[in-house]
Amino acid sequence: MTSTMKIPFLDLASPHQELESELLAVAKKAFQTAGFIGGPMVEEFEREFALFCDAKYCVGVNSGTDALRFAFLAAGVNPGDIIVTVPHTFIATTEAISQAGAHIAFVDIHEETYTMDPEKLREYLEDHCELDGATGKLIEKVSKRVVSAVVPVHLYGQTAEMDPILDLAKKYNLIVIEDACQAHGAEYFSKKDGAWRKAGSMGHAAAFSFYPGKNLGACGEAGAITTNDGAMMKRMRMIRDHGQAKKYYHDIEGYNGRLDSIQAGWLSVKLRHLAKWNESRRELAHRYHELLLEVEDSLVIPREASWTKGVYHLYIVRVQDRETLLARLAEAGIGTGIHYPIPLHQQKAYEHLGYETGDFPVTESIAREIVSLPMFPQLSNTQQDEVVSKIKEFLSVSVATAR
Numbered sequence: 418m419t420s421t422m423k424i425p426f427l428d429l430a431s432p433h434q435e436l437e438s439e440l441l442a443v444a445k446k447a448f449q450t451a452g453f454i455g456g457p458m459v460e461e462f463e464r465e466f467a468l469f470c471d472a473k474y475c476v477g478v479n480s481g482t483d484a485l486r487f488a489f490l491a492a493g494v495n496p497g498d499i500i501v502t503v504p505h506t507f508i509a510t511t512e513a514i515s516q517a518g519a520h521i522a523f524v525d526i527h528e529e530t531y532t533m534d535p536e537k538l539r540e541y542l543e544d545h546c547e548l549d550g551a552t553g554k555l556i557e558k559v560s561k562r563v564v565s566a567v568v569p570v571h572l573y574g575q576t577a578e579m580d581p582i583l584d585l586a587k588k589y590n591l592i593v594i595e596d597a598c599q600a601h602g603a604e605y606f607s608k609k610d611g612a613w614r615k616a617g618s619m620g621h622a623a624a625f626s627f628y629p630g631k632n633l634g635a636c637g638e639a640g641a642i643t644t645n646d647g648a649m650m651k652r653m654r655m656i657r658d659h660g661q662a663k664k665y666y667h668d669i670e671g672y673n674g675r676l677d678s679i680q681a682g683w684l685s686v687k688l689r690h691l692a693k694w695n696e697s698r699r700e701l702a703h704r705y706h707e708l709l710l711e712v713e714d715s716l717v718i719p720r721e722a723s724w725t726k727g728v729y730h731l732y733i734v735r736v737q738d739r740e741t742l743l744a745r746l747a748e749a750g751i752g753t754g755i756h757y758p759i760p761l762h763q764q765k766a767y768e769h770l771g772y773e774t775g776d777f778p779v780t781e782s783i784a785r786e787i788v789s790l791p792m793f794p795q796l797s798n799t800q801q802d803e804v805v806s807k808i809k810e811f812l813s814v815s816v817a818t819a820r
């Protein structure tokens with residue numbers, strides 16, 4: 418976001434101005450008690466956020482990246498194990514895998530949902546791996562490594578298709594860690610359970626980021642892990658705090674990954690508004706959808722699968738001549754983003770994984786076309802109309818020139 422933008426991609430200032438007195442009261446409390454790390458404000462937020470996610474426990478940590486890493490470590494991923502995820506996500510997903518000492522394996526996403534394609538996961542697990550009869554562990558045939566976990570990423574605020582992913586995980590003894598960093602409040606209809614399930618309540622554990630621009634954002638760095646597993650919760654509490662459950666009694670080596678109490682207090686204030694903010698995002702997404710429907714031939718609009726209730730962290734369209742559209746919108750003072758322009762298997766950081774262009778065709782093709790449009794709860798209808806009118810103007814010119 419730049420301040421000169423007429424219509425920003427994201428307006429972070431307005432919600433903080435609206436909540437200023439409540440947020441300042443939290444800061445005052447922190448100064449008065451001088452309890453800056455852990456303590457009652459963190460415990461209160463953990464209780465509230467667990468409740469919000471329909472999970473038994475929440476462990477506050479200092480980022481979404483640490484949330485993922487601590488979840489892998491607490492779930493018992495061993496150094497050298499393979500963790501399977503998608504190449505269409507923010508690099509933090511895979512950084513956490515490497516930082517936990519594990520190896521990354523990718524499977525492609527689904528063309529309509531942009532989340533892990535369960536069929537591609539099945540193909541990988543069944544064609545490239547085999548169950549070791551003696552240990553019951555799944556082994557990747559070529560590398561002989563143990564495949565121990567899978568990370569579905571609930572990207573853009575829509576959950577991955579969890580029923581088939583959870584079934585496969587059960588069949589092959591895999592740990593499931595949801596990357597829910599973009600999906601606070603998103604829901605998934607589980608046919609198996611006959612019920613809507615919240616992001617953060619379905620896997621062995623789930624990671625959330627409270628980076629300021631997220632649907633629930635701190636005023637700095639913060640994150641959390643949710644889980645229904647009491648033993649995992651205890652391990653994660655130790656891992657975030659130098660491996661101690663009692664001060665200076667270190668059962669293991671851990672990390673400095675605690676949640677600041679002032680951030681927890683601010684998150685509690687904002688959590689009270691999250692359902693309303695998510696509803697506004699959903700209404701805006703439906704409005705974009707209605708307004709853009711008539712240009713559907715030249716612009717792909719997001720499809721919400723029947724099994725998901727998305728919270729539209731991002732609103733993504735796809736267009737062939739993306740660079741020109743981005744330039745036209747920028748000229749009109751409209752902020753946009755690309756999440757993400759280069760698939761992870763094509764990043765320099767992952768050359769050593771040995772993947773090639775063409776390995777994940779869905780990810781590669783959408784990475785060339787995606788554009789994130791302005792999306793935040795305070796976006797007005799007038800602003801949204803202007804974004805849409807500029808897009809339509811661009812499309813009518815590009816269609817006319819193509820004739």
Ligand SMILES: Cc1ncc(COP(=O)(O)O)c(C=O)c1O
Nearest residue numbers: 480481482507509510598626628
């Ligand atoms: C999908 C995804 N995973 C993980 C993260 C990491 O979260 P954090 O930035 O809080 O470490 C993010 C944050 O942008 C994310 O979008």
